[in-house]
Amino acid sequence: MSERFSSSAKGLFKAVVSSNKQIGERFCRLKLEFSGEAAKLFANFRPGQFAELDLCGTALPSAENIPEDLIDAAERNILLRRPFSFSDVTVDRDKVFAEVLYCVVGPATLRMTTLSSGDSVSVIGPLGNGFRIPSDKKTALLVAGGMGVPPLLHLAKVLTADFRATMIEVIAFAGAKTEKELPFKGQLDEISQQLGFSIPEFAGYGIESRLATDDGSAGYHGFVTDCLVEWLGQANDLAAKDTVIYSCGPEAMLARVAEIAEYKKIDCQVSMERVMACGIGLCQSCAVECKVNGSNETVYKMCCKDGPVFDSKEVIF
Numbered sequence: 001m002s003e004r005f006s007s008s009a010k011g012l013f014k015a016v017v018s019s020n021k022q023i024g025e026r027f028c029r030l031k032l033e034f035s036g037e038a039a040k041l042f043a044n045f046r047p048g049q050f051a052e053l054d055l056c057g058t059a060l061p062s063a064e065n066i067p068e069d070l071i072d073a074a075e076r077n078i079l080l081r082r083p084f085s086f087s088d089v090t091v092d093r094d095k096v097f098a099e100v101l102y103c104v105v106g107p108a109t110l111r112m113t114t115l116s117s118g119d120s121v122s123v124i125g126p127l128g129n130g131f132r133i134p135s136d137k138k139t140a141l142l143v144a145g146g147m148g149v150p151p152l153l154h155l156a157k158v159l160t161a162d163f164r165a166t167m168i169e170v171i172a173f174a175g176a177k178t179e180k181e182l183p184f185k186g187q188l189d190e191i192s193q194q195l196g197f198s199i200p201e202f203a204g205y206g207i208e209s210r211l212a213t214d215d216g217s218a219g220y221h222g223f224v225t226d227c228l229v230e231w232l233g234q235a236n237d238l239a240a241k242d243t244v245i246y247s248c249g250p251e252a253m254l255a256r257v258a259e260i261a262e263y264k265k266i267d268c269q270v271s272m273e274r275v276m277a278c279g280i281g282l283c284q285s286c287a288v289e290c291k292v293n294g295s296n297e298t299v300y301k302m303c304c305k306d307g308p309v310f311d312s313k314e315v316i317f
């Protein structure tokens with residue numbers, strides 16, 4: 001038995017910005033407030049699902065606030081909505097607050113930085129299928145690369161709140177090229193780090209975590225997948241059949257996580273990223289090549305509608 005986190009109920013809504021705070025050179029947290037019908041639907045927004053935000057009417061930052069490498073991109077028209085997962089969802093009576101943890105990479109996310117309290121944003125959602133939480137698993141390993149962190153933070157909260165009784169242990173692994181590219185506020189003190197509670201955002205849910213950077217500027221020196229392999233090598237008591245891996249990040253990293261999971265015979269779910277034009281299965285722009293069970297044939301599934309979360313054994317990387 002497992003709970004598939006999805007819902008066909010979705011809509012086009014206005015969300016109101018509660019806050020929009022910069023937490024690092026390129027990272028911000030945008031808090032959106034939903035009320036009325038939207039609150040009813042977004043109260044059931046599950047980790048791994050996403051929403052499409054319309055940012056084309058949002059102003060660009062002033063010239064001095066545009067990073068040099070984005071000056072040309074800033075001027076590009078943004079006709080399409082952009083997909084974002086939520087890093088946190090909180091229900092407060094008849095309102096729902098959803099947090100978008102975002103990285104400024106182009107014209108839409110640059111515009112997002114100018115949103116301020118009271119502004120309204122057009123949102124389509126909830127969209128897609130989120131992570132499944134099988135009831136027979138005792139350990140969940142969350143593996144994030146770069147901007148793969150947000151849906152796994154949301155999952156961490158749900159696993160430790162709603163599934164505390166069944167899921168005994170949750171451990172998070174987060175990696176990036178360098179410390180600057182990790183979307184966190186900071187690191188815990190040395191003692192907390194030695195105990196394995198290195199990332200405050202996960203420590204807040206009582207979850208052990210490991211940081212990895214390719215250049216060794218923070219945590220484990222190397223790929224987050226190597227950090228996972230090392231951890232698995234030391235986890236002698238870990239029963240593969242009781243364990244599940246959840247992963248989100250760049251495709252090369254997901255491919256390696258899928259390989260590790262297969263080798264270790266651990267169930268694994270990966271959240272795939274594609275450029276998404278419509279977000280609702282109409283435009284066919286987000287194809288993911290998948291295996292057909294019991295045959296050598298493959299089929300293209302839509303990341304926005306059939307995913308973004310897939311069983312890792314299903315995906316052809």
Ligand SMILES: Cc1cc2nc3c(=O)[nH]c(=O)nc-3n(C[C@H](O)[C@H](O)[C@H](O)COP(=O)(O)OP(=O)(O)OC[C@H]3O[C@@H](n4cnc5c(N)ncnc54)[C@H](O)[C@@H]3O)c2cc1C
Binds near residue numbers: 084106
């Ligand atoms: C399901 C889903 C959930 C997402 N959740 C988050 C989130 O929580 N936080 C966050 O910061 N970002 C998230 N993203 C990525 C986000 O949608 C893009 O960063 C955003 O669309 C960039 O828009 P832009 O106009 O600023 O930059 P663009 O100019 O559109 O893109 C900048 C660069 O990023 C690449 N890029 C953009 N979108 C994607 C994509 N979907 N897959 C691969 N490469 C891409 C482009 O090719 C380009 O090189 C998510 C994407 C998906 C599909």
Ligand code: FES
Binds near residue numbers: 282284302
């Ligand atoms: S984004 Fe249009 S079909 Fe997936």
